Each structure stands twice: as structure tokens, then as C-alpha cells.
Amino acid sequence: MVTPLLAPLALLLACTGKGADTGETGATEPITCADVDRANCVQIEDGDSQGLLDAANLLEDDSAIVLAEGSWTLDNAVTIRSVNGITLIGQGMGRSTLDFGGVANQVNGVDVIADDFHIEGLTILDAPKDALRIEDSSDIVIRGVETTWTNEDDPANGAYGLYPVQVQRVLMEDNVASNAADAGIYVGQCQHAIVRNNTAMGNVAGLEIENTQFADVYGNTVVDNTAGLVVFDLPGNPVIGRDVHIHDNVITDNNRPNFAPGGTVAQIPAGTGTFVMASRRVVITGNTYANNNTTDMAVLSGFVVEGDASQWHTPTEDVVGDISGLDLESDDTGVFNYRTTDVWVHGNSHEGSGSEADTSSFDQRPMGFLLAVLYGAETIDTVLYDTIGESSFHATDPAQNSNDNRICVGADAGVSFASLNLEVVSEEDLPLLEMVYRPEAPFSPFDCTGVEVIAPDLGGA
Numbered sequence: 001m002v003t004p005l006l007a008p009l010a011l012l013l014a015c016t017g018k019g020a021d022t023g024e025t026g027a028t029e030p031i032t033c034a035d036v037d038r039a040n041c042v043q044i045e046d047g048d049s050q051g052l053l054d055a056a057n058l059l060e061d062d063s064a065i066v067l068a069e070g071s072w073t074l075d076n077a078v079t080i081r082s083v084n085g086i087t088l089i090g091q092g093m094g095r096s097t098l099d100f101g102g103v104a105n106q107v108n109g110v111d112v113i114a115d116d117f118h119i120e121g122l123t124i125l126d127a128p129k130d131a132l133r134i135e136d137s138s139d140i141v142i143r144g145v146e147t148t149w150t151n152e153d154d155p156a157n158g159a160y161g162l163y164p165v166q167v168q169r170v171l172m173e174d175n176v177a178s179n180a181a182d183a184g185i186y187v188g189q190c191q192h193a194i195v196r197n198n199t200a201m202g203n204v205a206g207l208e209i210e211n212t213q214f215a216d217v218y219g220n221t222v223v224d225n226t227a228g229l230v231v232f233d234l235p236g237n238p239v240i241g242r243d244v245h246i247h248d249n250v251i252t253d254n255n256r257p258n259f260a261p262g263g264t265v266a267q268i269p270a271g272t273g274t275f276v277m278a279s280r281r282v283v284i285t286g287n288t289y290a291n292n293n294t295t296d297m298a299v300l301s302g303f304v305v306e307g308d309a310s311q312w313h314t315p316t317e318d319v320v321g322d323i324s325g326l327d328l329e330s331d332d333t334g335v336f337n338y339r340t341t342d343v344w345v346h347g348n349s350h351e352g353s354g355s356e357a358d359t360s361s362f363d364q365r366p367m368g369f370l371l372a373v374l375y376g377a378e379t380i381d382t383v384l385y386d387t388i389g390e391s392s393f394h395a396t397d398p399a400q401n402s403n404d405n406r407i408c409v410g411a412d413a414g415v416s417f418a419s420l421n422l423e424v425v426s427e428e429d430l431p432l433l434e435m436v437y438r439p440e441a442p443f444s445p446f447d448c449t450g451v452e453v454i455a456p457d458l459g460g461a
Contacts, residue, residue, distance in 0.1 A: 031066055031121065036087050038064040046070025052078065052098075059083045067096040067122060074100050077107040084115040090122030093146040093176060101126035101150065108133040109147075109158075120144050130160040131180075138168040142175060149179040152202055155261040157181040161203070165189055166239075173197050182265050183208040184225070187215060189239040191321050195220065204260045205230055205268065206251075209244055211237040213321045214457070220249045227268045228254040228292065232277035233302060233337050234264060235311040238320040240328070240337045241279040243456035252290040257360060264305055269294045269358035269368035278302030278312070278338050280326055281456050285347040292353040294368060295380050297345065299407055301388035302338030304367075304422070312338040325454075339389055339405065342454040346410030354380030374420070374436055381418040381438065383409050385446065393421045395434045398444040408448035411441035419446070 033041035040063040044052045049072045055065050056078050063083070067090035078098065080086055088110070090096025100109050109127030110119065112134040123146040124131040131147035134140055147161030161177030161184040164170045168191045175198045177184030184203035187193045188210040197219040200206035206225035209215050211233045222228040228251040233241040251273045260266040268275070271293030276282050277300040289296040302312055315334040329336040357380060358368035371380055385407050387393055394400035401419065409417050421435045439446070 030069065031089055031091055033064065033066055036064040036066060036089060038062050038085065038087055040064070041066060044068065044072075047072060049074050056080055059086060061085050063087075064089065067091065069095045071097040071099055073102060074098060075103055076105070077103075077109060077111045080110070080112045080114050080117070082113070084117075086112075086114050086116070087118045087120075088122070089118070089120045092121045093123050093144060096122040097125055098122060099125045100128065103128050113137055115139055117141075118143075122146070123148070124161075126150055127158045129158050130163045131158055131177075132162050133160070134164045134167060134170075136166045137164075140164055140167055140170040142170070142172045144174045146176045147180070147184070148177070152179055153257065153259045154179070155181055155259050159183075160186045161200075162186060163188070164193075168192060170194070175199070176201075177206075178202040180204065181260055182263065185220075186210065187212050189237055189320070190215070191239070193217075199223075200225060200228075202256065204256075204258060204265045206254065208232075209241070209246075210234065211239045211241050212244065213239060213242050215244045217244065217246050218248045222249060222251045223253050224256055225254045226256045226258045226260075226270045227265070227272040227275065228252075229274050229287075230268075230272075230276075231279050231282055232264075232275065233279050235302065235306050235338070236314075238314055238318045240314065240319065240321065240323050240326070240335065242323070242326055243281045244279065244283075245456045246274070246282065246284045246287065248286045250288045251296075252288065252292065255291070255293045258358070258365065266364050267305060267367075269365045269371075270360065271295070271353075271356070271358050271368075273297055273353065275300055276340060276343055277304065278340055280328075280339070280341045280343075281454050282342070283344045283456050285345070287348045289348055289353060289382070290351040293356045294354070294358050294371065295384055296348075296350050296353045296382040298367075298384045298386070299340055299343050299345075300386050301340055303388050304386065306338070309336055309338060312336045325457075340407075341405045343406075344408045344448075344453050344455060345383055346408070347412060348415070349412070350382045350414035353382055370420075379416075381416040383415060383417045385409075385417070385419040386422040387419045387437075388423045390423075393419070393423075393437065395421075395437050398439055401437055401445055403445040403448065403451060406448065406451050406453060407446055408451070408453050409443050409446050411443060411447065415441070417441075417443045417446060 273292035
């Protein structure tokens with residue numbers, strides 16, 4: 001049954017035609033214009049780089065570009081603008097490659113502003129900035145696309161692999177993203193997203209859901225990044241994140257040293273499986289966590305990265321999307337989105353994580369040092385909560401701990417939980433043991449007994 005809120009995405013599935021080989025099934029016949037359901041189509045032969053750029057510049061509505069098997073060495077971005085109903089399709093990842101390694105200008109690889117855009121079956125290599133950037137568009141399909149950079153752990157690599165931003169209705173599936181200096185797979189300021197069956201490895205952040213509403217994220221494999229799969233809002237963005245369902249993903253071995261040149265992700269300790277920050281109505285269930293050395297999961301206030309509440313203020317007239325039913329701080333002119341509320345963590349598996357916090361940089365990643373001091377030689381708990389904004393905290397008495405933000409953690413096998421009194425760490429000289437509450441299962445009051453847990457509204461099953 002199609003989820004009603006995501007139902008428009010189902011229409012995207014019908015426009016794929018024959019489909020390119022993504023490396024799993026092994027197509028025996030080449031994709032041609034006959035396989036693409038567009039009114040106009042041009043086929044680009046191996047190595048005809050100028051022909052590809054010309055074709056992109058001359059596109060009309062309802063058109064397709066079909067790439068042969070081969071490689072194109074490009075000296076500029078492939079730009080698709082001011083047209084709608086476009087398909088860019090190759091013969092499969094590693095079989096049709098757009099190589100931007102020789103581009104001197106700081107440009108994206110494939111740069112798109114177009115509604116009803118479908119890209120499939122190709123590799124984007126060594127883009128100076130973002131490999132695939134799709135902005136201010138709607139009804140997008142990204143399928144079987146590989147984005148990567150030749151050099152691992154290089155801060156000079158492009159920031160993002162797959163980067164839909166300010167997009168309504170996006171489907172991302174069967175893609176592979178590696179070696180990005182920020183996020184391999186990014187969904188930002190979007191509304192209605194399905195992100196499924198992708199692989200992210202070797203990036204700073206593997207898969208990132210930022211300031212996004214109504215996202216279903218499942219079946220992804222997120223391994224060997226600095227941080228695995230993260231959900232957060234940043235201040236100053238008009239889309240206020242909500243209703244994100246993270247389920248049935250593999251999030252393991254995310255211990256790669258942080259090589260981001262700057263920005264929010266530079267603050268992430270290596271060894272982080274997932275963090276949720278300044279978002280709301282997030283469910284994390286059915287995921288496999290293992291061998292993330294700092295911790296499997298952290299639930300954090302936006303004040304961790306920006307302590308000035310005014311920076312989190314969005315005027316009412318600037319808000320984009322649906323904020324009905326959300327528990328947001330507000331004033332007469334707008335809302336503040338720094339709080340993290342209604343996070344439900346349950347039914348995940350955990351093994352082998354929390355063995356060693358990242359202490360590589362106190363200036364950029366102080367959280368790793370704090371955890372190293374708090375836990376010493378002990379294993380770090382699998383789920384951590386910073387308790388910022390809670391009305392009461394006590395290191396030993398469950399009854400003196402509030403759960404005003406409704407953070408709910410299931411007592412699953414392998415789960416341990418701790419809340420950290422981070423709000424007073426820099427303000428009061430308390431013994432370390434008075435800053436940590438480590439309850440036994442069922443983690444009262446964070447088992448949410450007597451609290452209504454608001455699950456993401458994705459429109460039903």
C-alpha cells in the first residue's frame with residue numbers, strides 16, 4: 001500500500017523505462033533512446049565530452065540524454081537549468097563515467113534545477129564541489145548513481161556526493177557514495193523523501209538528513225565513515241525538520257578519522273553511528289549497529305553547536321513547509337528550532353561499540369574528550385542523551401530526572417543508556433559522577449511510561 005503523504009513519489013517510479021544496470025543485475029543490452037519515455041532524446045558516444053555539454057545546454061522540456069558505455073573527461077559542469085521533464089541515463093555505475101578531475105573551476109559535477117528530473121546508471125568522479133547537486137526542484141529520482149573521489153580522506157574533495165536541496169518529493173535508491181569531505185548522501189531542506197537501499201562509505205558523514213520533513217530512510221548500508229547516519233537541523237534554515245523514520249539500516253564500523261575542512265561535520269567525533277540533533281518526531285528502529293567506537297547513538301540539543309537561541313529563530317512568514325503539531329519554542333514573530341523532541345529509539349541491535357572515544361582534536365571535537373574522561377576504560381553506553389533543556393536532573397534517582405523532551409529508549413538486548421548533564425558541564429564545578437545518569441533497564445523515565453510518544457507522520461502503513 002502506498003503511503004499517502006509519500007504517494008506522489010510513486011509516480012516517479014513509472015518514468016524509469018528499462019532502467020540502467022546498477023552493477024547488481026548485469027544488463028546484457030545497452031540502454032538506448034528507445035528505452036526512455038521522453039519526447040526528445042539524444043545519444044552521446046564514448047568520449048564526446050563537448051557533445052555532452054552541448055546537449056545539456058540545448059535541452060528542451062521532456063527530453064533525455066543517453067550515455068553510451070565509456071568515459072567523458074569534462075572541463076566544466078553538466079548544467080541542466082530552465083527545463084523540466086529531463087532524464088540523464090547511462091549504462092550503469094562504472095560503465096558510464098563523468099570525470100571532472102581536470103576541471104580548474106570550483107563547480108559542481110552535475111548541476112540541476114529542473115522538475116521531473118531522473119538520473120540513473122552512471123558514475124560522477126572527482127567533482128570540484130558537489131558531485132550531483134539538485135536544487136529548488138520537485139519530483140526527483142536518483143537511482144544507481146555512484147559519486148566518488150579518487151583520493152581517500154582528502155579535505156580537498158568535494159563536500160557532497162548526492163545533494164538534493166530544497167526539493168519536494170525525492171526518491172534516492174541503489175546509489176553508492178564515497179570519499180566526500182562532508183556527506184556522501186545528503187537530503188537537505190526537502191519535503192517528502194524516500195532514501196533506500198543506498199551505500200555510503202569513506203565519507204565524513206555517510207548519510208545525512210538535514211532540515212527535512214517527512215523522510216523514510218531504510219535498507220541503507222552505512223559503513224566506514226566518520227559518522228554513519230545522522231539527522232539534524234541547523235539554524236537559519238526555513239524548513240524545520242520533522243517526521244523522520246530511520247529503520248532497517250546497517251550502521252557499522254564508522255570510525256574513519258574526521259577529514260572535513262570545516263563546518264558542522266568537523267565537530268563530529270569519529271566512531272559515531274547516529275546522532276539526532278535539533279529535530280523532532282524521529283523514530284529509529286530495526287537498525288543494526290556495531291563497532292562504532294565512540295557510541296552508537298547520541299541525542300543532542302541544537303545548543304551543542306550554537307548556544308545563541310536567537311540564531312535558531314525563523315520568522316513566521318519565512319517558514320517553509322508544515323510545522324503543525326510540533327512542540328516548538330516561539331515568540332510573537334516566529335519559532336525556534338533548537339529543541340530535540342519526540343525521539344523514539346527501539347528495536348535496534350547493538351554489538352561491539354563504545355570501545356574508544358575520539359580524542360583527536362579538543363578544539364573541534366570536545367565531546368570525544370568528555371566521553372573519554374567520563375568513561376575512562378569503561379565501555380561507552382550505546383545511547384547517550386545530553387539532557388539540555390530538561391527541567392530536572394539527578395545522577396542516581398529516576399524520580400528526579402525529567403523527560404520533558406520525550407526521549408524514549410527501548411530496553412533491547414545490547415542497549416545501555418546514559419543521560420549527561422551537559423548543560424552544567426561548563427557552568428558548575430561538579431564531580432564527574434554527578435554529571436551522568438546511567439539507569440538500569442527500562443531506563444526510567446526515558447522508557448516513556450506515561451508519556452505519549454509521537455511517531456513520524458508518514459501517512460500510515
